[in-house]
Amino acid sequence: MRNLLMAAAIASLAGVASADVYMDTAGDLNASFVDGGGVPFAHLDITQVEITNDANFLYIDISVAGDIDATNWGKYLVGFDMGSGTTSTSGGWGRNISWGSGIDYFIGGWADEGGSGVGAELRNFDGAAWNVTDATYLGGGLIMGDDSAHAAGVQSYIVSLAALGLSVGDTFGFDVATTGGGGGDPGVDMLSLAGEATPDWGTGSTSGAFLSYTVIPTPSSLALLGLGGLVAGRRRR
Ligand SMILES: [Ca+2]
Ligand SMILES: [Ca+2]
Structure with a gap:
């Protein structure tokens, strides 16, 4: 018995374990973010982000309001503040985003790998440069993507806890941004902002208060x- x-x-x-869920406003993109037919870029409109972990990996599911396979040029970024003090506000790709008080780890990911897929880089700031720790195209096993829920609007990353310097009980701050393919594109939607992140493609975005997550047993x-x-x-x- x-x-x-x-x-x-x-x-x-x-x-x-069940995930922590961070909600974002649906429809908080400026009205200028539409295609040639006037249809809003729903694939850039964050609705929620779910995070959980197991013994080795952090799982990040970014949900948006549109089918990510139907419009697959979106970029999905995560900025982390692990508390190292060696931070940058520019982020690993130098997009037109100011990451609040600064970040030390960065995921830059895309949905257009091979037309339907997911790719991502994990980068770490060393005080001078954003170095690539691993990437899906390098296959080191420290960062992976999952496109199985793209049609439902979910971009998923699986990231090594060790590569992020994380152990059980550690708490970190983070923000999530969606953006386009241009080097100077702003954060079209930011998880930390309930309202518009930017009025247009040419104006930068600034993070609000970071969200936080604690690595669980x-x-x-x-x-x-x-x-x-x-x-x-x-x-x-
Ligand atoms: Ca949103
Ligand atoms: Ca938002």
Whole structure:
């Protein structure tokens, strides 16, 4: 009976823990962000971002209001402040975005790899330059993309916790931006801003207050802790 209960407890804890969800206003893009037919760029309109982690990776799902395969030129950026103090406000791609008080890690990702796919770079600021830690095209296993929910408007990144310098219990600040393919493009939508991030393609965007996430113990490590407790309890009898 005890073994059965233990197995059930472990089964219920298996898999990735439920995600933290950060909501953004739908329709908070300036009216100038439309295609030639006047249709809003829904694939750049962030609706929510979900983050969770397991023992090795951080999972970031960026949801937008449009089909990412139908309009696949969007770029999806994440700026992190890990608290290193060695930060830059410019971001790893030098887009026309001021990342608040500064970031030290950066994901620059795109949805147009091969026409339908996802690609991304992980970069780290060393005080002088934004160096590429890994990228999907390098295949080092430190950053991966998932386009399986593109039709539903979800761009997903899977990033190594170790590559971000993160351990269980660490809290970091972050912001998410959508942008275009031009080097001087602004953050068309920013997760940190409930209102318009910029009035047009030619005007820069500035982050609002960063969101925060705390790396959680994984379900498997919780299950092990529980098992340890059960074993310890049994020994005491
Ligand atoms: Ca939005
Ligand atoms: Ca927003």
